[in-house]
Amino acid sequence: MVSTENNGHKMKIPHVMTVAGSDSGAGAGIQADLKACAALGVYCSTVITAVTAQNTVGVQGVNILPEDFVAEQMKSVLSDMEVDVVKTGMLPSVGMVKVLLHSIKEYPVQALVVDPVMVATSGDVLAGSSVLPVFRQELLPMADLVTPNLKEASYLLGGMHLETVADMRSAAKLIHDMGPRNVLVKGGDLPASMDAVDVFFDGVNLYELGSTRINTRNTHGTGCTLASSIAAELAKGLPMLSAVKIAKRYVETALNYGKDMAIGRGPQGPFDHLLKLKVCRSVAPRAFCPSDLFLYAVTDSGMNGKWGRSISDAVKAAIEGGATIVQLRDFIEAAKECVSICHSKGVPILINDRVDVALASDADGVHVGQSDMPVSLVRSLLGPEKIIGVSCKTLQQAHEAWINGADYIGSGGVFPTNTKANNKTIGLDGLKEVCLASKLPVVAIGGIGLSNAHSVMEINVPNLEGVAVVSALFNAECVSSATKQLHEILKQAVQTRK
Ligand SMILES: Nc1ncnc2c1ncn2[C@@H]1O[C@H](COP(=O)(O)OP(=O)(O)OP(=O)(O)O)[C@@H](O)[C@H]1O
Ligand SMILES: Cc1ncc(CO)c(N)n1
Ligand SMILES: [Mg+2]
The missing domain is CATH 3.40.1190.20 (Ribokinase)
Structure with missing residues (x-):
């Protein structure tokens, strides 16, 4: 250097x-x-x-x-x-x-x-x-x-x-x-x-x-x-x-x-290297590893409020218990504080839906649903280095996520859940079908907790990297011990899979 x-x-x-x-x-x-x-x-x-x-x-x-x-x-x-x-x-x-x-x-x-x-x-x-x-x-x-x-x-x-x-x-x-x-x-x-x-x-x-x-x-x-x-x-x-x-x-x-630039009269022109939107950094970005999806903690301000915890305390406790990635559903004030907590611990942090909040807080990326901003547009706003996850229920959606530049997909609801109203349940069979069709790593989501996490990992497809959970961590009295317990269950499930 x-x-x-x-x-x-x-x-x-x-x-x-x-x-x-x-x-x-x-x-x-x-x-x-x-x-x-x-x-x-x-x-x-x-x-x-x-x-x-x-x-x-x-x-x-x-x-x-x-x-x-x-x-x-x-x-x-x-x-x-x-x-x-x-x-x-x-x-x-x-x-x-x-x-x-x-x-x-x-x-x-x-x-x-x-x-x-x-x-x-x-x-x-x-x-x-x-x-x-x-x-x-x-x-x-x-x-x-x-x-x-x-x-x-x-x-x-x-x-x-x-x-x-x-x-x-x-x-x-x-x-x-x-x-x-x-x-x-x-x-x-x-x-x-x-x-x-x-x-x-x-x-x-x-x-x-x-x-x-x-x-x-x-x-x-x-x-x-x-x-x-x-x-x-x-x-x-x-x-x-x-x-x-x-x-x-x-x-x-x-x-x-640079697709519309007109330079020269020949058949093949140059393009625009110095992108109008400069989003690239000279420091190493937090490169996405599929294994980050292992224990994916999704915050919920309602639940944390109920237990009298701030979002940042909840995130600290989840990381202490072994969460490998965090998704924030709470915004800008909380985002900046949680980004600095996660970065100090080397855990990537994504923002739910909001590309603007991800940019403003320098989070590692976003997770978007099918009705949010299209993945290709998210990619062009966030640049090549950020992590993008997208929720997919079907094989077609999984294919589009791959082509449009996502890093991983979230698939579910695997089980019925109260966290998300009117969310179709795809079951373990639906999850398995999406995993087999996906060229991207998958995290399972929806109604997963201590009692059924094992059965999810047992579907035994190599690109199912982990589970994303909300209530299982943040509706518990002690977030770090709930996270530890889930971490242990996932570890055992992966060992039996080998
Ligand atoms: N129209 C396009 N749209 C998106 N990606 C493209 C396009 N054309 C080439 N690429 C990508 O650009 C990269 C370079 O590929 P390509 O096969 O054109 O190399 P090359 O022929 O060595 O390039 P050069 O024109 O410099 O000789 C590859 O990642 C390729 O997929
Ligand atoms: C000098 C030079 N190097 C490489 C290529 C291949 O694109 C080119 N056209 N010119
Ligand atoms: Mg070429």
């Missing part, structure tokens, strides 16, 4: 070094990397491998820099500045790859993200097939992540045809065999697809990461931007999958903001 003095305190700034080509049109390459890192609050140093004459029509010329001068740039940066993550783009010769590998052996960094740039979407060649053997044999084995698009994945695999998400899944596994720790096969160029699905493989699990496909001509540089924003989130200290998810959302949000 780069250190700066701030009121006498050292301030660490996450630092990405990009090793890539310059794009004179400034939509891709070095220029995309600089803008993406700036938008995400991360310092970006730039080692230029080639200068391209490029615009929205295509690539008119490529001027490759001498390898020893690329080595000199890397040495200047790495020997002086503390680089956290190296991201590579255009590496146009075998010698350039060797120079890069030599430099990072001499000055090791936390992670290497390789975007194996070969052909621009315009069809122009940026690195010829002569680099393929050194990519396969030397570069990929050093990479923490490699991010080929469909064409690049096909080249790496000797011309294999890739036309479906199923093909992308196989490609991700085969490329993983070449040695990188993680693989992301990007589906931006998937023919005739309504969604923009990328496939991530970490060597054990395959994930399909979906988002809405933005209808725009302005997609030049999405690949470079995605890789450098993953590098930026890694530099902040996020784990790989969280970094990839946030970066993908950043690209989607940026494409959406």
Whole structure:
């Protein structure tokens, strides 16, 4: 990290070094990397491998820099500045790859993200097939992540045809065999697809990461931007999958903001990296983990009032008893106080329904119902890093939540409940059906308490992460001991499930 003095305190700034080509049109390459890192609050140093004459029509010329001068740039940066993550783009010769590998052996960094740039979407060649053997044999084995698009994945695999998400899944596994720790096969160029699905493989699990496909001509540089924003989130200290998810959302949000920009006369324009709405932070966000849903405490001011407790005391007691996430149904005055309590204990806190309250209190996110603001709009207001949960009763709603960028779904009412009037009960069978269809983690809600929590976890589907409860905690005389008891029951249920 780069250190700066701030009121006498050292301030660490996450630092990405990009090793890539310059794009004179400034939509891709070095220029995309600089803008993406700036938008995400991360310092970006730039080692230029080639200068391209490029615009929205295509690539008119490529001027490759001498390898020893690329080595000199890397040495200047790495020997002086503390680089956290190296991201590579255009590496146009075998010698350039060797120079890069030599430099990072001499000055090791936390992670290497390789975007194996070969052909621009315009069809122009940026690195010829002569680099393929050194990519396969030397570069990929050093990479923490490699991010080929469909064409690049096909080249790496000797011309294999890739036309479906199923093909992308196989490609991700085969490329993983070449040695990188993680693989992301990007589906931006998937023919005739309504969604923009990328496939991530970490060597054990395959994930399909979906988002809405933005209808725009302005997609030049999405690949470079995605890789450098993953590098930026890694530099902040996020784990790989969280970094990839946030970066993908950043690209989607940026494409959406820039969808109507008119720059250039060619078929593929640049987009708006520096989103009009700046919501990204340079400090590590509270990355969402599905296991946060294990014991989900939802506050209720009526119940707490009845027992003579303030909301903040109720939240403190729930955390003391082992609550793993908190949802507030009480507003702004309480929100700020509870946000600071939860943050001091490392427990994420979400706001029920109110995006404005979440923004004003800097909560970790919101939980919305089907009749609240649409998830895609919530995402564009909150930005790529916040947590969004959405209540779903049907398979269709679960699918939409995934495509629109939610992090998890709440499903229920599992049992009848007095907390929510006129709420349809879906039962354990309904819950199981939604879990099986959902690509997102699920928390069960509705009438769950000490007596039946076990039976909920027993439906035995891996993405059911936990239970959300109101009365079971906050209608009890002692919140922390009620929470402890529930925590114990859930722990036992999960152990018997294994
Ligand atoms: N129209 C779109 N709407 C939403 N997301 C998109 C769109 N096009 C591409 N993406 C996303 O952008 C990221 C980059 O994907 P893509 O497959 O376009 O990479 P690429 O071809 O390497 O990009 P480049 O245009 O820089 O060469 C992926 O996460 C992809 O899903
Ligand atoms: C310099 C450069 N790097 C990467 C790409 C891929 O988008 C491009 N078009 N130009
Ligand atoms: Mg593309």
